[in-house]
Amino acid sequence: MRLLVLGTGVMAKNQVANFLAIDGVEVVGAVDTDLVRLAEFADHFHIEKRFQTLEEAIAWGEFDSATNVTPDRIHHATSLALIAAGKHVFCEKPLAENYADALEMTETAEAAGVVNMVNLTYRNVAPLQRAREMVLAGELGTIRHVEASYLQSWLVSRAWGDWRTESRWLWRLSTGHGSNGVLGDVGIHILDFAAYGAATDIDHVFARLKTFNKAPGGQIGEYLLDANDSFTMSVDFTNGALGVIHATRWATGHLNELKLRIYGEKGSLEVIHRPDGSDLRGCFGEDIETAIWRDIEVPAVLTNYQRFAEAVRTGKQDDPTFRHAANLQKVIDLAIVSEKERRELNLLEASEQDSPADKRIPPLTVVV
Template sequence: MVKILILGTGSMATNHAAAFKAAPNSSVVAAVEPDADRRAAFGKQFGIENLFPDLESAIAWGGFDAAANVTPDAVHYPTTMRLLEAGKHVFCEKPLATNYPLALEMAETAEAKGVINMVNFTYRNSPALQKARELVASGAIGEIRHFEASYLQSWLVGKQWGDWRTESRWLWRLSEEHGSKGVLGDVGVHIVDFASFAADSNVATVESRLKTFHKAPGDKIGDYPLDANDSAVMTAEFANGALGTITATRFATGHANDLSLALFGTAGALEVKTDGRASSLRICTGEKDIDGQIWKDVETPPVATTYERFVIACNTGVNGDPDFRRAADIQRILDLCFAQDKARTLTAAAPAVEG
């Protein structure tokens, strides 16, 4: 039975607490939250008696085996490193860190300590995604030549999740000053993992464009400068030679939270779709179906969630996937995208040189 501490009590923390309480051989025994009112409310909601105002107090108490790190992005590194120093297993929210060097240090430290380390790429929970990877690995669609992947949200044009203009839980995601890496760091990390996992091949090269749109007078609301990227477009090549596009945006009107992936191979094609709850998979393969452009639905049996796999890993001592090393590899791709965008901006701003 693994005893888990929840670090942070924001909206995503409720998912972690509920999932770990429901998982077999798992018990949520403690939580950390600086705000007294939120700490008390969270403890009451999930029946957690051991509540702490800071991580150091929880570590001094020591009555837990593992921690679910649900702090803001910029806090992942210092808090996870402290947990690793204490010999605790860590299940961290994405992105693992705000840049590749920090993410790599976290991965190397976790590996050196011999503790379980996993990252919550939640869309690995999609049965369709897992089945697609299985089919690719079996050669069902031959060698992949082309792919198209997208993560579409619309909360900057709709109010399905509330009004972003008035709620801090959305405004911080639009502000680099508040630790946001924009849509690329928030959901781009998911779609890069989603596409490369299904293709059973890592991203080898990437060229990208990022865009921040005007959204308010002075591009600022209260204490939040609205300077983080809102849309990202990548042209990428996988290590297996496949070429394609990966996109992410918060301006996709009509799409609440939709991930789509198409993989086109020499002997067929796959289409994966999910909204984080339901998912679907279609295949076009075989001479008759390829010539007739006929797509057929594929059955996708249930799979263990990332939460359940973390619990299994803690109880067996065998690390699960996706681990910190995988998250660091994804962060390396994102860092390259940011660097390319910065270089492009600096080049555009440079004065022309007279001959």
């Protein structure tokens, strides 16, 4: 697979390191409007071909796939250009800023017959994959309740850098710079973590969003800090379970932690993922009476990067697809509407609602 890297920021470095570890993958070019950042990135990974625009890279054309690691609002136009050129696309999350754009990207990719995948990175967490297998095998019985949280502390900690002075963080706090806040940034991760792990989908949502004052006048330089910092959701799942999902950047003491608890009639599971590792615990059988939780061993799984490379090699589509990510984007869009209107929304009737971008939200295609 000959891979083009579009965008050479922090996440691109992580992606390329993973792609280069795969046999048969060659990173043949890189694109960035920032020439200094581009040179540093390309020098580090020994990438010869360097382009300041995607148009230049497409005109060159000596690649068959691309990873789109641009800011959120750039995903739509750049992915469509790549698809039009017949290139397979691996796109960072979220797929787009709204469901209408995400659906257009999905339908265009499907019509073109190119491999399309979204880097929902926590699919790489082996305990999550094993939890889903156990749910699908009926080991938990009927699922009744689901809890999921995504906790970060970079608004109170400098462990990853200082958001007050670094543009790579500041843009994530500003809707004017293409951010939908913590809901748009990591909300898609925890929604996928919950629904995928519990082997179901969301069909109703009621959400609350909160933006806290972080600077005098709510602004730092050109960045108006108006994107949401925290959200909570009450959701209904298509399997009949009730769920609570929340995320925040104010979780002091939690650098980057995802947690999922799935409660069923026969047993329960807990998945925890932190920067230093992942765990799966369960409570089953006689342990239910004494509330004893035991560790469950989990085999390694293929990463999104490995599965994308294999999909390109074989021409066989793999998950998570653009369509799946678009459906998650629909939940995010309606969560924003739910906050504004202070009411629960039914995703199956969402064609009657307006998205935050005043674009009609087509009916959801449920994909488990």
